[in-house]
Amino acid sequence: METPLIVWCCTVGLILILLILRLMPHHISNRKHRIRIFEIGTEREEFFVPGDSLQKYDTIDYNDDF
């Protein structure tokens, strides 16, 4: 392989490594606060209407015992 191509590949590789190292911790720390467009929700979330008690029971099933 000729020298310019090796230099170019090394430069691009180093930049990519730096980019990954830089963005990965940021991505991990923000994972909990990420806004998901699609996700599998719990039954409680699906049937919740404003006014219902918030997490009264330690179950993911919806419970309408008042």
Place this chain on the structure above:
Amino acid sequence: MISEASAPSPEELGCFLSQYGAWLLGSGSTCIRVEKNINRMAQAFGMDVEITLLPRHLQIAVCRCGRDSVATCLSAVCQTPTSFNIITRLSELSWAIADGRIDFATAKQRFDQIVCSDRQNKTAVLLMVALANASFCRLFGGDAAAMAIVGIATLCGYFLKTVMIERGIDIRAVFIICALVSSILGATGILFPYGSTPYIAVATSVLYLVPGIPFLNSFSDLLHRHYICAFSRFADAVILTGCLSAGLCGGMLLMKIGMF
């Protein structure tokens, strides 16, 4: 003019004005701007002021008009990135004081807010710099492929610059490394057959590093006879341009691109 009862003491005003000037000068303002703004505020409080501007320090002597006691304050010029936002808002502050719209305590509060709240969106700046440099490429006759290459080379180079400056690496080393990386990435069009203007891409890939503001400020200072600051800024700008050139030459040598 603000009444003497509500006006600060010369010591208080001197301390405030020296900090104000240090921030204004550090944010990339010219010497004449610093002088005008400080004089405007001092006159509003009924004080005379003498300013000594040096490349890294600012000395201010303040006294009440017609009195002998003088307060002298010295501040180191703040080492901050160039910010037109800070310059604009500090100039607005000087006018607010001169027009008597705010008192000294409010002015101090507002000054603290201005210098603490200048948060630029790094991602937006990165994208704008890349876009601007790609536009430069087009201006010099580059085609779409060259513009794309210059945009990516600038993105990588500017990102690297941000990371290295945050780590406290010497600015001259930062310029050499960024110019080297950008010129190597700018040579993509020569290495792989993309577009018809690959040499324009190499030449314009480092333009984002040109220290334009220090050059302009040095000429402004020269015109207003602030020779020490003018030569200091000019020397700084020339050294950075030399570092940029060294990085570009290194990149061209590594990529085996003929210079002449």
